[in-house]
Amino acid sequence: MATVGTLPAPVVTDNGDGLKTIVFYRLNEAGKKVKVTQKVRETEVARSIEGQIEARRQWACYRNKDAPAPSVEENVQLKLFPKTAKPEKGQDAAPPKRRVASIVCRTCQGDHYTNACPYKEKLGIVTEPAIPETTPGRYQPPTRGGMYAREERDDSATLRVSNLPDSINEDVLAALFGRNGRRIVRCHVARNKDTHQSRGFAFIAFDTRESAERAKQELHGKAIGHLVMYVDFPRK
Known part of the structure; x- marks a missing residue:
């Protein structure tokens, strides 16, 4: 092959x-x-070239043939800094982030001020300004003297129940906390203004402080649905 x-x-x-x-x-x-x-077959073709072009071809090279050809690349300078390097003087350091303080209501634990709590009137938690002492022989307006002032309700027998399911209502809580002869004066479930769904907490007012304490000891930490209730007196 x-x-x-x-x-x-x-x-x-x-x-x-x-x-x-x-x-x-x-x-x-x-x-x-x-x-x-x-x-x-071999043929010769004549091509006319301008004299200037032919003259430039005869020029001698003006550079060293071994030298590198000219480059159009951009000259980029690389700066390396250690991990603990401090920013240069010309650079502005980033301003520290401000810590936003959270607002918590002492009555219902909501995200608003205590004096603007929407459940204050329903729960009987009313804070009235202190009435200054009157001076004998001096005229005192009826409103400043407390004649028309609204009586301050006692909230010492009110419990705040949190971690409740969304389907809870006042009737279920009244039946649960009104056992063993306890008398409930008011029962209010905090609801969303738009959906009217439970926000997960409620307020229950009893006729006496002793009834509220017994209800707290009996029902705090008990399960309701799939959740565990947290029962305590509201903070002032």
Whole structure:
């Protein structure tokens, strides 16, 4: 079997009529030697070039041939800083973040001020301004003397019940906390203004402080639905 290295060299013959005969050998797809004969004609084509272009081609090179060619890359300077590096003087340090104090109501534990609690009137927790002492012999207006002032209700017998399910209502709480002869004066479940769904806490007022304490000891930490109730007196 023939190989590329054993093929004869090409033979070029000038026919004298402007044609040349080229004879060479190659291997086909089956690996067999095949003889190929070609006839070619050589022609010369004249092309006009401006004298200035031809003169520039003859110029000598004005640079060292071994030197690197000119580059158009951008020169980027890399600065490395350690992890504990301080910012430079020209750079402004980021201002510290301010801590926003959370507002918690002492009555219902909501996100508003205590004096603006919407459940103060319903729970009987009313804070009246202190009435100054009157001076004998001096006229005192009826409103300042307390004649028309609203009586301050006692909230010492009121319990705050939290961690309640969304489906809780006043009837269920009244039946649960009114056991064993305890008398409930008021029962209010805090609800969402838009959806009217329970917000998870309620206020229950008893007729005596002793009844409220017994209800707290009996029901604090008890399960209601899938949650555990938290019963305590509201903070003032």
